[in-house]
Structures are given as structure tokens and as C-alpha cells.
Amino acid sequence: MPTMSSSNEQPRAFRPTGPCEFNGQPAVHLRSPGGAQATVLLHGGHVVSWIPAGAEEQLFLSPATAFGEGAAVRGGVPVIFPQFNLRGTLPVKHGFARNRAWTLDQAQVRGEHAFAVLRLEDDDATRAIWPHAFALELTVSVDAGRLDMELAVINRGDAPFECAAALHTYLGVGDVRRAQLEGLINRTYLDAVTDETREQWIDVVTVAQELDRIYWNAPDQLLLREPGRRLTIASQGFEDVVVWNPGPEKCATLPDMPADGWLGMLCVEAAQIGTPIHLHPGDEWAGMQTLILAS
Numbered sequence: 001m002p003t004m005s006s007s008n009e010q011p012r013a014f015r016p017t018g019p020c021e022f023n024g025q026p027a028v029h030l031r032s033p034g035g036a037q038a039t040v041l042l043h044g045g046h047v048v049s050w051i052p053a054g055a056e057e058q059l060f061l062s063p064a065t066a067f068g069e070g071a072a073v074r075g076g077v078p079v080i081f082p083q084f085n086l087r088g089t090l091p092v093k094h095g096f097a098r099n100r101a102w103t104l105d106q107a108q109v110r111g112e113h114a115f116a117v118l119r120l121e122d123d124d125a126t127r128a129i130w131p132h133a134f135a136l137e138l139t140v141s142v143d144a145g146r147l148d149m150e151l152a153v154i155n156r157g158d159a160p161f162e163c164a165a166a167l168h169t170y171l172g173v174g175d176v177r178r179a180q181l182e183g184l185i186n187r188t189y190l191d192a193v194t195d196e197t198r199e200q201w202i203d204v205v206t207v208a209q210e211l212d213r214i215y216w217n218a219p220d221q222l223l224l225r226e227p228g229r230r231l232t233i234a235s236q237g238f239e240d241v242v243v244w245n246p247g248p249e250k251c252a253t254l255p256d257m258p259a260d261g262w263l264g265m266l267c268v269e270a271a272q273i274g275t276p277i278h279l280h281p282g283d284e285w286a287g288m289q290t291l292i293l294a295s
């Protein structure tokens, strides 16, 4: 059941950097000295809002999403770990990181940035379905027109493990049918709708119906264009990019989306799927996605 906003929440326009509540859930708010803001739920280590300085909300968050224990929030930036979709042995789609309570390590303003570090470690419940000792560290930072999200995976155990990871970013758009994603030309992708491997022959990806693609070894910089907006989507460490929109028919079957919700979103996900992350005991892997709004 979706929970409603609690009336004693501080209006977002005045929230400083530090712990807060978002829709009744524990969260951390970031505010840079220049006025850029982001909000991250402790549940899932889930970025639910990013407002660059002097601009509007850039992320999509479904008005019908559930919040709270066990929920997978629809929108924002779900953290996908240790499995992407059902591509692996776990029975849980997209793994368990998005469904669990993370802890807040720190939230600070430093120079022009405001940043927070959140952490998730293995426990009895995670080891019951994935028998490895791990830590995830998510660092979220805002500065002017820029959002950086870095996900680190650490092997805390005494045996190697393999995993996948992704930052499943839901970008908000005015009308997805008028949005263009540029930069994927000549890349090979798996079309997950038809289960076929294809080549991207033109430079622009547009959405008119369900679109679900994993681009392998994607470039580290893409551009989202729509009327009045240019947003650069950069990544480091993540080799793949997933582009997803449910389209009208699939959207109508999603209980946590309004029927026309697909028009207002485009997922551009920084992902490590094709070549699994392989970590020896004590090793660490990190990947970053950066969003930059052109002024």
C-alpha cells in the first residue's frame, strides 16, 4: 500500500543537508551551497529526487509507487544488485539491494558539493538467497547542474564471487514520444522484447511503444534531448546501458504506474551485465553514473 506524505515533513524548499523524511520514509536530503538538491531513501539506497540549481525535478517518480518495507520503489534510481532482471540463479528480479534498508554513513557539504554515503551489508536474509559476504557503498553528490552516483561493491568474505549491478535511472521527460537518446550508434544490443540481438544503425533512439534493450559495451557518454532540455548521461566503470520504457500496453499492467505513466519517463541505466563483476576476497569494484543538465 502506498503511504501518504506525513504532515510534519519539512517543505523541501527549506531542507538542509542531512536526515529527513520522504513520504514518511527515512531519507537523506542533499543541498549544495548553490542550491542543487537530491533526496535519497535509506530503503534501497534509492535516489528519489534530483533538482539541479535553478531547475526542475529531473527524475520520474510514479505517483502510484509503494514505499516501505519490501517495496520496490517505481521511479528514481533503483540500485540493482547482485543480479540484473532474472539473468541468474536468484529468484528475485533485479536482486535484493532495492528492497532492503541501507544505513546512512555520512551526509556533508564540502566545497560546492553536498554528498551522502549509504551502505548495505550482507545479513542472514541476503545470505539465505546469495551466500556471500559483501558491502555496497553508494555515494550520491550534487553540485550545480550535476548529479554523481557511484556504486562500490566490496567482497568482505573469504571466497570469490560474481555479480551484476546497475543504476536503474528513471529520467523524467515531458513526453517520451518527443525525446531522443543519442550516442548508441553502431552498438550491438539485446532486444529483450523480441529476444533478438540487433545493431543500432541510426544515432537516435526514440520510444513509441515498449522498448527494452541492453546495449553491450556502450559508450561512456549519451545525450538525452527533448524540447527545451539537454541532459548528458555519462558513466564510468559500467560497460553496458539498458534503455527501457514499458509503452502503453505493459504500463497498463503495472499496478504501481498510472496508465499514462510511460509518457513521462525513460530509463537509461548504467549497468554491468554482460561481463560479470568478479571479485576476490577484499577486492572492490566501482561504477559511476553522472547526469549533467545543460544550462
Ligand SMILES: O=P(O)(O)OC[C@H]1O[C@H](O)[C@H](O)[C@@H](O)[C@@H]1O
Residues within 6 Å of the ligand: 072, 085, 093, 094, 192, 212, 213, 242, 243, 244, 267
Ligand atoms: O518492474 P521492474 O522489476 O522494476 O523492472 C523494470 C524493468 O527493468 C529493466 O529495465 C528491464 O530491462 C526490464 O525488462 C524491466 O521490465
